[in-house]
Amino acid sequence: MRFMVIVKASKDSEAGVMPSTELLAAMGKFNEELVKAGMMEAGEGLHPSSRGARVKYQGGQGTPTRGPFPLTNDLVSGFWLIKAKSLDEAIAWMKRAPFDGGAEIEIRQVLSAEDFGEALTPELREQEERLRAQAGKK
DSSP: OEEEEEEEOOHHHHTTOOOOHHHHHHHHHHHHHHHHTTOEEEEEEOOOGGGOEEEEEETTEEEEEESOOOOOTTOEEEEEEEEOSSHHHHHHHHTTSOOOTTOOEEEEEOOOGGGGGGGSOHHHHHHHHHHHHHHHTO
8 A cells, every 4th residue: 555644834835934953854864764665755854835735626717825824734734655564553643753752743645546347448547557657667
């Protein structure tokens, strides 16, 4: 199973405050452990929402709004994409992440092709597989 680990934004991350050398070193060590365990597929930090945008769709049209956005529980400052045997295994690993000071993460399972049932026709499945293969070559 694949899981998206979402790191929630904080006042500091939204202000563009970069992590300390000590936190970067601890995070590097943790990421290395995830890689050695064959779990980590990706992991990145994100710029503050002031450097981003949202697009709201209505009536088939997208309307963009540029940040910054108010600090709410839906802002994200980073993520991991990991493979784990279960949600419990993902939780066990992420409890070891070197966060402190009220940091919060959210762990969500990534949908697989099987989750879509009959709506994902063989043609759509083939298209998805082809696009994933092409994207992986870049």
